Amino acid sequence: MTWERAIRDPVHDFICLSSKEADVIDSPIFQRLRGIRQLAFAHLVYPGAHHTRFEHSLGVCHLAGKMAKRLNLKSEQRRLIRLAALVHDIGHGPFSHVSEKALDLYANRDRIKPSLTGNVTNIHELLTQDFIKNDPDLKKLIGEDDCNKIASLLAEGYDDPLLKALISGPLDSDKQDYLLRDSYYCGVKYGIFDVEQMHRALVSIDPGDQSAQLRISQNGIHALEQFVLAKYYMTTQVYRHKLRLITDEMLVRAITLGIERDGIQELHELYAYDGSPEFATRYNQWDDSRFMNYFCSEEFRGTYCFKFLDRLLKRRLLKRIYSKRLKELSEDSREEIEKIQNPECQRKQAELESIIYDIIPDEFKDSPYSGDLDSCSVILNSYKFKSVKEQSRNGEGPILVGSAPKPKTFEDESTLFHSIDEKLTEAHVEIYAPVIYESPHKRRMFLSDMDENITDVLNGFK
Numbered sequence: 001m002t003w004e005r006a007i008r009d010p011v012h013d014f015i016c017l018s019s020k021e022a023d024v025i026d027s028p029i030f031q032r033l034r035g036i037r038q039l040a041f042a043h044l045v046y047p048g049a050h051h052t053r054f055e056h057s058l059g060v061c062h063l064a065g066k067m068a069k070r071l072n073l074k075s076e077q078r079r080l081i082r083l084a085a086l087v088h089d090i091g092h093g094p095f096s097h098v099s100e101k102a103l104d105l106y107a108n109r110d111r112i113k114p115s116l117t118g119n120v121t122n123i124h125e126l127l128t129q130d131f132i133k134n135d136p137d138l139k140k141l142i143g144e145d146d147c148n149k150i151a152s153l154l155a156e157g158y159d160d161p162l163l164k165a166l167i168s169g170p171l172d173s174d175k176q177d178y179l180l181r182d183s184y185y186c187g188v189k190y191g192i193f194d195v196e197q198m199h200r201a202l203v204s205i206d207p208g209d210q211s212a213q214l215r216i217s218q219n220g221i222h223a224l225e226q227f228v229l230a231k232y233y234m235t236t237q238v239y240r241h242k243l244r245l246i247t248d249e250m251l252v253r254a255i256t257l258g259i260e261r262d263g264i265q266e267l268h269e270l271y272a273y274d275g276s277p278e279f280a281t282r283y284n285q286w287d288d289s290r291f292m293n294y295f296c297s298e299e300f301r302g303t304y305c306f307k308f309l310d311r312l313l314k315r316r317l318l319k320r321i322y323s324k325r326l327k328e329l330s331e332d333s334r335e336e337i338e339k340i341q342n343p344e345c346q347r348k349q350a351e352l353e354s355i356i357y358d359i360i361p362d363e364f365k366d367s368p369y370s371g372d373l374d375s376c377s378v379i380l381n382s383y384k385f386k387s388v389k390e391q392s393r394n395g396e397g398p399i400l401v402g403s404a405p406k407p408k409t410f411e412d413e414s415t416l417f418h419s420i421d422e423k424l425t426e427a428h429v430e431i432y433a434p435v436i437y438e439s440p441h442k443r444r445m446f447l448s449d450m451d452e453n454i455t456d457v458l459n460g461f462k
Helices: 019-025 028-035 053-070 075-087 097-106 123-134 136-142 144-155 161-165 173-186 195-200 218-239 242-260 265-271 277-283 288-295 304-313 331-338 343-359 388-393 440-459
Strands: 005-009 013-017 319-325 379-385 426-433
Touching: 005 019, 005 053, 013 019, 013 053, 019 028, 019 053, 019 075, 019 136, 028 053, 028 136, 028 288, 053 075, 053 173, 053 195, 075 123, 075 144, 075 161, 097 123, 097 242, 097 265, 123 136, 123 144, 123 277, 136 144, 144 161, 173 195, 173 218, 195 218, 242 265, 242 304, 242 319, 242 379, 242 426, 265 277, 288 304, 319 440, 331 379, 331 426, 331 440, 343 379, 343 426, 343 440
Parallel strands: none
Antiparallel strands: 005 013, 319 426, 379 426
């Protein structure tokens, strides 16, 4: 492959691109990714976290190409793998994964043609498939036939599960890049692992073996342990940092209330995916900056949407007033609380939030905002920390170690991971609210009272 352009990257040094790849990154649909931050509002916690889906996509392309070369894949397969890695995130909306929640809530599934969906159920992934197949610039630059192949590769693997595993699997180039990149820009060391050794340990696959799975050799076990632990620590220390969770939930609440309470038509149209060309044209005009500038304009002052976004802009964040492991609550209430954020539980969630808002003493409510926000300003959030062993699979099957015909699973081959109890999964419930404290002493008293009162409310919830 002849390299047309070299881009200097702080994580991977130089990323080399072919002429076709360089043309793709210059297309409007790809350039939009420069305006979509990888970690939404994480920069309010980690000031350096302003990196975007643009540079992440370049990194995934680079790593996928290196893995494909190491595995001795054919040049045509390597070409498709790199292009697929390059465009794998073009379906992301403003604030990345925050938009996924809104898309899942408001997509017009009745109007989406069955031919578009295939085996894809995630709306964000479906958007990516749709854009790859139908964006006029991509079809012109890549070719319609190759666009269909790439869409198929990202969905089912293009008749070869190994190809998909390089971009979406327990060892994929996507995870490798975001761990290293997020760690670098957040200024932490949690996501660092020996990527070169892990690549050297990849087991070469017979290009004609259609049932081949991505595997790693025995001498890559320790690098693989680093990789899995990096993912675990980044999840617990960065992706699930309390302020990161709060800002994400505030964004989601701004969107849902903006649509359901404020009736903002433009906001609903942004997330009501229906598979139409009109939606694609409209969606691809939005990024983080336009979203904030538009919905924080004077036109929307007084709306719930404006109030939440204005808080984010001014870093007047909700505070965590309650945090518990679900196992600390009564057994009768755990199941209901664990699924409280599911779409079908919205009414129950609102009821609980209203009760909790009412038991917050007025003296602690954030006075500049308490007159504007009601019980909708209280957010009940439940989430899980998967065990490090479960995270190693990521819902995509076990990582295999060794050569054919009988490779073993990483969990069995790693002495460290073999000793870990898979049941060490923790479900949590947290509550965020607009409160202020006059002193550390009053804060401690307030949180102590809230802990007791909210626990009683949740234990009584059936």
